Amino acid sequence: MTSTIVLPGQPLGPSSTSILGPGSHIHAGHIYSSLAGPLAKASTSKAAPQPTLTVSRPTGILIPETGTIVLGRITRTNPRQANLSILALGPSGEHTCRDSFPAIIRQQDIRATEIDKVKVAESFRVGDVVRATVISLGDERSYFCGTAKNELGVVMAVSEGGDQMVPVSWREFLDERTGARELRKVAKPV
Secondary structure (H helix, E strand, O other): OEEEEEOOOOEEEEOOOOEEOOOEEEEOOEEEEOOOEEEEEEEOOOOOOOEEEEEOOOOOOOOOOOOOEEEEEEEEEEOOEEEEEEEEEOOOOOEEEEEEEEEEEEHHHOOOOOHHHOOHHHOOOOOOEEEEEEEEOOOOOOEEEEOOOOOOEEEEOEOOOOOEEEEEEOOEEEEOOOOOEEEOOEOOOO
């Protein structure tokens, strides 16, 4: 059994030399891929020596969709929003992205309560690793993400002095070396 990646509409060969399988279709005497994914060529029986061409969808999420939990790094902040670079998909980063996806966490999407009191600078800093959910596909430039649940927020932070910090409450991280505390929107451990 051999396997290569094919795209929709890609010709797989003439229908006279192969048998049509799931994920493929025949047009004008040729077999074409209907899906993007790995192509499997397998002989079904000894009576029919022609291989069956099957294209299957890859498992897992390939791009962020509404409701997807993502992991990303804060790249820039201003008083109204934080810019996020999505690095992995899934609650614990099961699917690492080859290229990062740009996203924005708006001030009103940081917490579910007391939205008017939220300050971006007290929730995120550049370099923080954040677990967030995709709220919408956003505009043509970036996704819109939010951290308005207890299990969403900063999961890894580095202090101003460059030391790794540990969470001590829902809104503070502690630098164990210096004892300094810094405000963040801390994610509840999952």
